[in-house]
Amino acid sequence: MIQSLLIANRGEIACRIIRTARAMGIRTVAVYSDADANALHLRDADEAVHIGPSPARDSYLVGEKIIAAAKATGAQAIHPGYGFLSENAAFAQSVIDAGLIWVGPNPSSITAMGLKDAAKKLMQDAGVPTTPGYLGDDQSLERLTAEADAIGYPVLIKAVAGGGGKGMRKVDNPADFADALASCRREAASSFGNDSVLLEKWITNPRHIEVQVFGDSHGNVVHLFERDCSLQRRHQKVIEEAPAPGMTDFTRAAICDAAVRAAKAVDYVGAGTIEFIADGSAGYIKPDRVWFMEMNTRLQVEHPVTEEITGQDLVEWQLRVASGEPLPKKQHELSINGHAIEARLYAEDPAKGFLPSTGTLEQFELDANVRIDKGVYQGAHISPYYDPMIAKMIAHGRDREEARETLAYALGRSVIWPLRTNAAFLINALDHPDFIAGTMDTGVIERAGDSLIPPAMPSDDALSNAAQHYGRQSLAGFRLNAARRQQVVLTVNGQSLSTHMPILDYADQLPLAGPMEPPTISFTTDAGQTWRVEPMRVSGNAAAAASDGAILSPMPGRIIAVAVAAGDSVTKGQKLLTLEAMKMEHSLVAPFDGVVAELNAAEGGQVSEGALLAKIDKEQ
Known part of the structure; x- marks a missing residue:
């Protein structure tokens, strides 16, 4: 049995291989580039070797560096994972020629x-x-056009080398064939160094x-x-x-x-x-x-x-x-x-054409009720250098429907921030009627179009639910004297929004205490999108009113109305000021019956977050 193994890969698959090797008592060696200096697979392995700069062509695709790392660490075998050099016959042969075991065909x-x-x-x-199709050596435009006509449209043009959808085009009519062929050839030459193609009948x-x-x-x-x-x-x-x-x-x-x-x-x-x-x-x-x-x-x-x-x-x-x-x-x-279904979780933004989302994973919490194969951790940095898949979520059930429902539920409970992911898109795909019926084909997503793309901002219902959750957390340490339904101002993904929630029922049961800063929370909608609610204070009709009567500005903004003057008597819930911020108006109200002891706001004035705008003293 192999005693020591070098994994010539990174991310999720490297962690996956290390997990099994460790269970078998095999010592593992990881390799890493500059971008992966703090990667999860390095933490999991027994030893790690740096193999070069961040671009894969300078590190993970350089077979000589990988073999040298194996020899330097005494590894007996090399596992290539998938991608990179896993299907490179020349590399496989060089591993064997170096006296190492190649874990592959x-x-x-x-x-x-x-x-x-x-x-x-x-x-x-x-x-x-x-x-049915054409596999010939004659790659001229004339021959390929003639063969496409003989096969019958639609036809599929495919690069003879490589995979992953590169160098592949469906052509529906003869007029588009030449342009599609040229595009395939350029992509194939760039990706695989081989621009030869074959033709297949589109099924x-x-x-x-x-x-x-x-x-x-x-x-x-x-x-x-x-x-x-x-x-x-x-x-x-x-x-x-x-x-x-x-x-x-x-x-x-x-x-x-x-x-x-x-x-x-x-x-x-x-x-x-x-x-x-x-x-x-x-x-x-x-x-x-x-x-x-x-x-x-x-x-x-x-x-x-x-x-x-x-x-x-x-x-x-x-x-x-x-x-x-x-x-x-x-x-x-x-x-x-039974039945199992896997979803590939990517750091990408479906609303922006599935562009990769890079940066630091400040929150990364995946539902633990399904199998998780991941290559990142909370606090990890997602770089632009590699495939943006951050995890695979796999549900197993007694039947297909149980597996489908379990996976959709797990995706909906996962919290990932601030990077955008395709979680909501995956849930929508799992809920597509053709997928539920098991009659999907490879064109389902294309035909569904934007219907599978999640919205850019949460729905009113999702926002209301988040506000209630936010309010419960915010009220954990102090009481708000407020109306039966309160307006809560939330900064969601940097955009200030407002909604209403019933709050008095449980607010009256809380003990009196000094003011506390409401926590920053994240919430995930049923469709799997994560939103971040930034720290905001909550008041009777918009912003903060602490138990000591201090009226503080909940955010930077402009005073557009002042409804009281110093010395005025006010009643609980009476409007004091109106603040305009983020193109929204927010009313600041009296927390209890009293007198305006201090007023530091004037109409048209700009105020900063946390500024003391007024102070209400209780009547003696």
């Missing part, structure tokens, strides 16, 4: 499946059904079905059933689940058997995924309407859903197979238990 298998056109030809020879209502396969060095290959990854945005997976909805036992057997044949065709060792595209127009999956797309020769981001339904630790399987052991289970020993 043989370099020859990576090469065989690395180019989509060559892989499809190999699968055809192995009897695995492939999508109506396409479902993305993939099968987890595993092989060992003793000739054994098994599958661990299928996953459905159809919920995608711009060809990138958003939510994954296992098993696939609408899958009969007969169809499952056909797809999984084909996946095993595909793995055996390349003498596969380790964890791999055979990806299929299925025609979901019938509402369920037919075995003769499923075609091979590609193979991912690594551990997938979505592997936890397979672990949840099978009870197997796939990282442990990887480490045992890399150590020369046979597979831990035979095919007949594997079965499906």
